Each structure stands twice: as structure tokens, then as C-alpha cells.
Amino acid sequence: MQWYAGTPGEFYDCDEATVVYFHPPSGNTHLITAFAAYLLRELARRPMTLEQLLQYAASATAADDYRSVSCALPGLLQDLVQLDILEQV
Amino acid sequence: MQTLGGLSGHALERGLRDGRLPLCVGPYVYALQTDQSRVIDGIGLLYADFPLAAADDFVDYRIALRQRGIVSRLRRQVDFYFDHQRPFAPVHRDTAYASLEWGMNWCVSTGANEYLKLHAAVVARDGVAVVMPGVPGAGKSTLCAALGLSGWRVLSDEHAMIVPGTADVIPLYRPVSLKNESIQAICSFAPDAVFGPLSRDTHKGTVAHLKADLDPASHDTRPLPARVMLFPKYAKGEPQRLSARSRTESFIVAAFHSFNYSLLAKTGFRAMQALLDAVQCYDLVYHDLDWALRNLDGLHRQVGAG
Structure with a gap:
């Protein structure tokens, strides 16, 4: 199973813990974590499996952070699916 | 004219x-x-x-x-x-x-969807505008009235009209609407303040409008740049504070307080982005108008110096 952010949205990112994300198909605006914004940017380029996303997370985060990120990732993906800004393909 | x-x-x-x-x-x-x-x-x-x-x-x-x-x-x-x-x-x-x-x-x-419109009071001093979004009852009109009676220019008590792609605010001065306890608070603050007819038993309680176009430029229609977005909250039981707040969280709250952010879709997002890029964001919790004014004067000096 893969995840994919079909439409590249728009981001308001000013190096804070949160990022504003505008999703053009729904017209909705979301306040998401910086890590969720990172995932959405990557998943707008191409669909990825959970394993690929974990590899990405490993390269993007420090070892200490990786443990918590890898635990949180499945839940975060589900949250983004529920918000209709990510789809499972 | x-x-x-x-x-x-x-x-x-x-x-x-x-x-x-x-x-x-x-x-x-x-x-x-x-x-x-x-x-x-x-x-x-x-x-x-x-x-x-x-x-x-x-x-x-x-x-x-x-x-x-x-x-x-x-x-x-x-x-x-x-x-x-x-x-x-x-x-x-x-x-x-x-x-x-x-x-x-x-x-x-x-109407007026040529602008990004926030439900906000806007005041200015020395050509620098402060946008104050707030839900009804947050204390923005009381603060706006006190500022208007203390040398600040009131651009609007209700609508911050932002030119998309900029932080420019279009002045839209009208009398400041005050409700219930706010009327007495402003009467005490400025006994000479001029009020229009009192409307009692409305769905908002007692309402009166204050004449606040005391600045000589009150009816000048040229836009002014916003440099501060301030979220006022009148709270009697809380310690007073003026504190910086996150830009991204301010974006979401300002969008919530907008009349037409959703209608403008991507244009609204980009307009809000341009506005937030240009302003410093603060929370103001207050119950003493004199304290609030002193802190806003200080903030104005700081932003003006920056």
C-alpha cells in the first residue's frame, strides 16, 4: 500500500513547529506539524510505501527523534487521509 | 470637499x-x-x-x-x-x-471581495497600522475606542481590508460600536467622548456608537502598511500580558476571523501569507485600558524603530 498527495498544495512555512497548508481541491486550510508538511511535500512528488517513508524519516531526523517519528508515522498518515489531503493508492 | x-x-x-x-x-x-x-x-x-x-x-x-x-x-x-x-x-x-x-x-x-477582509479593528500611528482581529466580546472595539481617543487614528472598528499581495490596509473609518459595560468603560476613560443614540434591548444588549474620527487624516483613503497583528482579549481575572505569538497560528486565527478568506481560495491564502510575512504577531490580555495603551505605545515605538 502506498500513500500519495495527489495535488501539490501551498505551504506557509516560517520555520516554526507548525506550517499552514492550503489544499486547493477542497479549499481547506490546515495547521499541520513541520514533519507532516515535509511528508506532504515528498508525497506530492511520488507515492511511497510506509517502508520508504520510514527511510525518508531516518534521513531527515536525528536518531533520537527517529524513534518517536517512526512510532507516530502510521497515525499521522491516517490523520492526513481523514483530512482528505492524502490518499491511499 | x-x-x-x-x-x-x-x-x-x-x-x-x-x-x-x-x-x-x-x-x-x-x-x-x-x-x-x-x-x-x-x-x-x-x-x-x-x-x-x-x-x-x-x-x-x-x-x-x-x-x-x-x-x-x-x-x-x-x-x-x-x-x-x-x-x-x-x-x-x-x-x-x-x-x-x-x-x-x-x-x-x-460584498467588497476585491480585498481580503478580516473581522478586525485597525488603528494606526505615524503611518503604521495595527490590525486587531477578534471575536465579538474580545475587547477589540473598547481598545480601538480608547486608542482613537488617545492620539491613534482609527482606520476601522470592524473591517481590516487588505490589498491582496501586500500588507496594505484600506482605511474604512466609521463610528466605533460599543456594547454594554464597554460604553461605561469609555465614558469613564474619556468623559468628553461623543456618543450617538443609545440602542437598548438589541440582540447584543445596549449599543452605542462613538465618534472617533479625531485624527485629521481620519477620512484619508490612502492605504497604510500593517506592521503588527494584535489579538486582544479583555479578561478581568487573568494577568495582563503582551506576548509574541506564532505566525502560523496567527494565520489560522486570522483566517477564522476573515469574512472572505475561504471565498477567495488560493488568492485568500496568498493574501494572508503576504500579510503575515509583513507583521509581528502578539497576544494582548488586558483589563486596564491605561496599561494596554502604555504597552501599545511601547510596541509602536519598537516597531517604528525596527
């Missing part, structure tokens, strides 16, 4: 009864018509310094407050008309002045 206050009492009354007084309010022209003497008195007092448009200028908002038929007269009710339509239920004639002001707000809230 002639102002409404330059008219004789007779000319004012006749012009308002006939609906032939085109009034410049920020970038817009309102044509007001009413047969209600309380409303005529209120307009004469609170709009005295507003410029009159030329008789052949385009009218953006044509509104009227008048009685309709015998039943309406017996019930002492007044109807609000916008372009000859009645969008609201009739109101008691004693609250007609508040209905006029709310109706004038409604015209801008539901």
Missing part, C-alpha cells in the same frame, strides 16, 4: 429623507435614506466630518431605514432596505440607529 457637517440642519434632514446624500466612507459611497428623526440626529452627529460625494458619483451601497405601512407604524417598527430589498426582519424604531450601523457593516461584509 464638503462634509456632511457643513450642511444646515434643514438640508441634512431633507437630504436624508429624500435619500440624496451620497456619503464617502473609505473607498465607498453610501446613499442613506431615512424618515427616522433619531437616526437623522445620529448621522448628523457621528458623520459630521465625513466628506460628501458628488451628486453624480457612483453609489456603491444604497440603503434605507424607514417604516412600511400601517402595521409597521402601529408596532413602531422600522425596516432596513438594501437596494430596495429587505434582507432582515424589522426592528423597533428605538434600535434603528444600531441597525443602520450593522446594515452598513453588512454591506461591506457581504
